Amino acid sequence: MIVLFTDFGLEGPYVGQMKAVLHHAAPGVPQVDLMADAPAFDARAAAYLLAAYAPAFPQGSVFLAVVDPGVGGARLPLGVEAGGQMFVGPDNGLLALAARRAEAARAWQVTWRPARLSASFHGRDLFAPVAARLARGGEPPGAPSPVADMAGADWPDDLAEIVYLDRFGNAVTGLRADRLPHDAVLRAGGRRLERARTFSEVAAGTAFWYENANGLAEIAANQARADHLLGLEVGDPVELAREPRASDD
Amino acid sequence: MIVLFTDFGLEGPYVGQMKAVLHHAAPGVPQVDLMADAPAFDARAAAYLLAAYAPAFPQGSVFLAVVDPGVGGARLPLGVEAGGQMFVGPDNGLLALAARRAEAARAWQVTWRPARLSASFHGRDLFAPVAARLARGGEPPGAPSPVADMAGADWPDDLAEIVYLDRFGNAVTGLRADRLPHDAVLRAGGRRLERARTFSEVAAGTAFWYENANGLAEIAANQARADHLLGLEVGDPVELAREPRASDD
Amino acid sequence: MIVLFTDFGLEGPYVGQMKAVLHHAAPGVPQVDLMADAPAFDARAAAYLLAAYAPAFPQGSVFLAVVDPGVGGARLPLGVEAGGQMFVGPDNGLLALAARRAEAARAWQVTWRPARLSASFHGRDLFAPVAARLARGGEPPGAPSPVADMAGADWPDDLAEIVYLDRFGNAVTGLRADRLPHDAVLRAGGRRLERARTFSEVAAGTAFWYENANGLAEIAANQARADHLLGLEVGDPVELAREPRASDD
Numbered sequence: 001m002i003v004l005f006t007d008f009g010l011e012g013p014y015v016g017q018m019k020a021v022l023h024h025a026a027p028g029v030p031q032v033d034l035m036a037d038a039p040a041f042d043a044r045a046a047a048y049l050l051a052a053y054a055p056a057f058p059q060g061s062v063f064l065a066v067v068d069p070g071v072g073g074a075r076l077p078l079g080v081e082a083g084g085q086m087f088v089g090p091d092n093g094l095l096a097l098a099a100r101r102a103e104a105a106r107a108w109q110v111t112w113r114p115a116r117l118s119a120s121f122h123g124r125d126l127f128a129p130v131a132a133r134l135a136r137g138g139e140p141p142g143a144p145s146p147v148a149d150m151a152g153a154d155w156p157d158d159l160a161e162i163v164y165l166d167r168f169g170n171a172v173t174g175l176r177a178d179r180l181p182h183d184a185v186l187r188a189g190g191r192r193l194e195r196a197r198t199f200s201e202v203a204a205g206t207a208f209w210y211e212n213a214n215g216l217a218e219i220a221a222n223q224a225r226a227d228h229l230l231g232l233e234v235g236d237p238v239e240l241a242r243e244p245r246a247s248d249d
Numbered sequence: 250m251i252v253l254f255t256d257f258g259l260e261g262p263y264v265g266q267m268k269a270v271l272h273h274a275a276p277g278v279p280q281v282d283l284m285a286d287a288p289a290f291d292a293r294a295a296a297y298l299l300a301a302y303a304p305a306f307p308q309g310s311v312f313l314a315v316v317d318p319g320v321g322g323a324r325l326p327l328g329v330e331a332g333g334q335m336f337v338g339p340d341n342g343l344l345a346l347a348a349r350r351a352e353a354a355r356a357w358q359v360t361w362r363p364a365r366l367s368a369s370f371h372g373r374d375l376f377a378p379v380a381a382r383l384a385r386g387g388e389p390p391g392a393p394s395p396v397a398d399m400a401g402a403d404w405p406d407d408l409a410e411i412v413y414l415d416r417f418g419n420a421v422t423g424l425r426a427d428r429l430p431h432d433a434v435l436r437a438g439g440r441r442l443e444r445a446r447t448f449s450e451v452a453a454g455t456a457f458w459y460e461n462a463n464g465l466a467e468i469a470a471n472q473a474r475a476d477h478l479l480g481l482e483v484g485d486p487v488e489l490a491r492e493p494r495a496s497d498d
Numbered sequence: 499m500i501v502l503f504t505d506f507g508l509e510g511p512y513v514g515q516m517k518a519v520l521h522h523a524a525p526g527v528p529q530v531d532l533m534a535d536a537p538a539f540d541a542r543a544a545a546y547l548l549a550a551y552a553p554a555f556p557q558g559s560v561f562l563a564v565v566d567p568g569v570g571g572a573r574l575p576l577g578v579e580a581g582g583q584m585f586v587g588p589d590n591g592l593l594a595l596a597a598r599r600a601e602a603a604r605a606w607q608v609t610w611r612p613a614r615l616s617a618s619f620h621g622r623d624l625f626a627p628v629a630a631r632l633a634r635g636g637e638p639p640g641a642p643s644p645v646a647d648m649a650g651a652d653w654p655d656d657l658a659e660i661v662y663l664d665r666f667g668n669a670v671t672g673l674r675a676d677r678l679p680h681d682a683v684l685r686a687g688g689r690r691l692e693r694a695r696t697f698s699e700v701a702a703g704t705a706f707w708y709e710n711a712n713g714l715a716e717i718a719a720n721q722a723r724a725d726h727l728l729g730l731e732v733g734d735p736v737e738l739a740r741e742p743r744a745s746d747d
Contacts, residue, residue: 001272003265009665010259011508011535013551013712016501023499023528024556030272037260040666041721053262058273069721072696119696121711167258168289198321198368213370214262223290223318250521252514259508279521286509302511307522416507417538447570447617462619463511472539472567 001030002135003057005050005065006123007038014121018064018128025132034063038164039234041069043094045163047152048174051097052214054085063098064131065089066123077110077126078150079140086134088127093152100157105147112141162188162219162236169225171232172218177211185241188219189230192241205229250279251384252306254299254314255372256287263370267313267377274381283312287413288483290318292343294412296401297423300346301463303334312347313380314338315372326359326375327399328389335383337376342401349406354396361390411437411468411485418474420481421467426460434490437468438479441490454478499528500633501555503548503563504621505536512619516562516626523630532561536662537732539567541592543661545650546672549595550712552583561596562629563587564621575608575624576648577638584632586625591650598655603645610639660686660717660734667723669730670716675709683739686717687728690739703727 002022008014010033019031034053039045046067054063068075068090080087080095082102087095088110099105110130117125130140159174166172171188186193186209196208204223207230212218219238220226227233251271257263259282268280283302288294295316303312317324317339329336329344331351336344337359348354359379366374379389408423415421420437435442435458445457453472456479461467468487469475476482500520506512508531517529532551537543544565552561566573566588578585578593580600585593586608597603608628615623628638657672664670669686684691684707694706702721705728710716717736718724725731 001269003269010531011533012664013533013547014664016530016532017551017554017711020499020501020530020532020555020559023530027528030276032265032269032272033259034265034269035260035262049262053266056266057269061269070698073698118711119708124711166261166263200319200322210368213266213367213373250518252518279525281514281518281521282508283514283518284509284511298511302515305515306518310518415510415512449568449571459617462515462616462622 001032001058001061002026002131003032003034003061003063004036005034005038005046005063006036007040007046007067008036008123010036014123017121017124021124021128022132025129026135029135038067041067042234043067043069043090043092044152044155044159045161045174045234047094047097047155048159048163049172050094051101052176052216054098055083056214057085059084061085062131062134063087064127065094066127067094068092068122071122072119075151077122077130078145079108079110079130079134079142081106088131088134088140090122091151093150093155096150096152096155099147099150107145107147107150108140108142109145110140110142160238160240162232162234162238165227165232165234169227170218170220171226171230172212172216173238175217175238176215177217178215180217180240186217186219187239187241188236189232191230193219250281250307250310251275251380252281252283252310252312253285254283254287254295254312255285256289256295256316257285257372259285263372266370266373270373270377271381274378275384278384287316290316291483292316292318292339292341293401293404293408294410294423294483296343296346296404297408297412298421299343300350301425301465303347304332305463306334308333310334311380311383312336313376314343315376316343317341317371320371321368324400326371326379327394328357328359328379328383328391330355337380337383337389339371340400342399342404345399345401345404348396348399356394356396356399357389357391358394359389359391409487409489411481411483411487414476414481414483418476419467419469420475420479421461421465422487424466424487425464426466427464429466429489435466435468436488436490437485438481440479442468499530499556499559500524500629501530501532501559501561502534503532503536503544503561504534505538505544505565506534506621508534512621515619515622519622519626520630523627524633527633536565539565540732541565541567541588541590542650542653542657543659543672543732545592545595545653546657546661547670548592549599550674550714552596553581554712555583557582559583560629560633561585562625563592564625565592566590566620569620570617573649575620575628576643577606577608577628577632577640579604586629586632586638588620589649591648591653594648594650594653597645597648605643605645605648606638606640607643608638608640658736658738660730660732660736663725663730663732667725668716668718669724669728670710670714671736673715673736674713675715676713678715678738684715684717685737685739686734687730689728691717
């Protein structure tokens with residue numbers, strides 16, 4: 001399957017034009033919209049989301065990932081094989097964490113260019129045709145390139161920031177829960193947040209953190225919007241509080 | 250076909266992860282997004298929508314319905330066969346009206362559990378695999394259970410409330426139009442609303458009600474947003490006015 | 499493939515019900531969402547978008563286009579063959595520019611009516627079944643009708659207005675860039691806008707215009723929302739400034 005991961009939105013004309021290219025060039029391959037609301041223009045936050053979501057998809061999945069504020073500029077297109085899955089996207093760090101977390105990863109600079117390449121929509125003109133080629137079993141049309149040279153190589157293994165706000169107001173962090181002390185207390189929006197297993201374990205209106213269904217630490221509130229309650233936005237820092245179990249401030 | 254009915258939104262990561270499971274476990278079965286903006290956390294309002302939309306879908310359709318504020322709590326997963334269609338979802342009333350309105354319905358408590366069940370995303374981990382199994386012709390993996398025991402058994406046959414606001418500001422009620430007197434006058438948002446056949450029958454800016462394309466009484470306004478005009482929200486009451494044809498107030 | 503172009507939104511129940519009809523009546527034909535956020539009730543603005551997007555889709559594509567404020571009124575359903583593609587939609591001008599720009603176009607008044615035609619949802623009951631028939635290779639079920647008689651025949655070849663705001667705040671005009679002088683200066687929202695090739699060519703926060711990936715002149719700003727910066731809305735006029743290269747005001 002081809003999995004689309006973008007900040008393009010679904011209702012406007014961008015994802016549909018990419019899918020038309022995919023249907024034409026890789027007929028019969030299922031297309032799945034993973035996210036169309038990745039943090040806009042924020043390849044770094046998006047990289048931690050993509051790396052968290054990808055492993056649950058089947059081996060052989062091709063991820064067409066486009067969060068690309070530099071379109072039309074100097075950054076290069078990349079193909080990456082990581083953990084038995086393929087990724088296509090801009091070399092701006094978006095694919096960095098997916099590559100780093102795999103046991104083995106390979107990268108290619110995509111040197112192929114379409115006959116017609118618009119200045120602003122490489123998702124349709126360049127990345128989608130490459131994704132279709134990979135979905136048909138081909139290799140990235142370009143030259144192997146060291147994984148260590150990918151943009152984002154200097155980013156941390158986990159990102160202590162809010163990377164996504166979902167439609168319910170839950171605030172996803174770039175921290176993997178299994179890398180945190182089990183009883184870790186987080187601090188975000190000026191508030192101490194204790195861990196719970198899920199929403200129904202805490203009182204209504206109480207904010208907490210939990211391991212979400214993709215393994216990330218997520219800040220939520222029972223029957224309330226955590227983003228409003230704590231004033232959280234994408235990019236806000238999340239700290240590991242020094243003194244778990246201390247009295248709240 | 251598998252029909253998805255949720256309050257998850259399409260752009261975020263939830264529906265896509267469910268669809269990946271469906272593609273993997275029921276390859277080749279068409280997937281249709283019926284609603285991804287069902288009233289959030291409101292299984293009761295959603296139940297009247299689902300019951301109104303389902304009958305127009307083909308026999309054999311499988312509805313994967315998740316509006317599930319109690320995820321991680323005590324409610325059970327259900328499978329329901331009603332009117333030649335199958336439904337999978339939480340036992341919180343969401344499936345109650347679809348079952349009640351069918352000539353014959355059967356229910357199962359789904360006792361199967363996946364090897365990995367997250368605390369917060371049963372749509373992906375539990376309901377989607379069951380829907381895929383049904384789409385392949387299987388039975389709900391569990392024990393038959395009396396329909397009368399389903400949550401929501403005490404809800405009314407029609408719900409005199411606003412159950413949905415669409416993107417145009419039309420306010421859908423939980424009332425079936427063919428159960429109302431033909432010239433019924435409704436009252437909502439403090440206003441008397443007469444029946445029209447459709448938008449172009451009334452003056453611009455005038456609010457009215459009509460039988461929508463799924464048989465529900467819907468409050469609308471010609472070339473205006475009824476929700477703003479009347480100050481309507483999901484859950485607001487709708488009354489059958491006592492004196493049709495009386496002068497407006 | 500069947501390409502959906504509407505102002506219905508994707509999350510609500512309308513597009514999904516149309517797709518269910520298409521899956522049932524044209525099984526196996528790919529369905530692509532081109533736009534679900536066409537300017538609401540604005541067939542004129544939408545017509546210039548549809549005409550700009552359609553040519554990049556494969557020959558034989560069937561466009562199911564519904565922006566239909568007059569549903570339930572007197573306007574007729576149309577089928578159009580233009581440039582090797584088929585279009586189905588209301589005769590309110592929505593298909594006019596796609597027909598006009600093709601080297602050869604034919605039109606049909608669709609006289610077929612379904613057994614059950616709701617007053618408010620012709621997209622599902624009438625247009626979708628016709629689109630499915632065309633996708634299976636049939637002709638529009640009706641009578642040939644002169645293209646010159648289509649609504650919108652008196653609209654201009656290019657529309658000097660904002661026809662769409664995308665999710666990033668870019669403002670698409672109804673002007674084809676290749677019909678403008680190469681160094682044309684546009685005026686919108688009281689501001690002079692010079693041409694750039696793409697975003698990264700101008701300073702952050704600077705508004706400009708460029709030829710977008712579908713050949714339309716589009717007003718944008720580097721790392722900012724052009725719609726907010728210039729106070730633009732759909733329908734706002736765009737002028738060709740008299741004195742290119744003059745000093746800014």
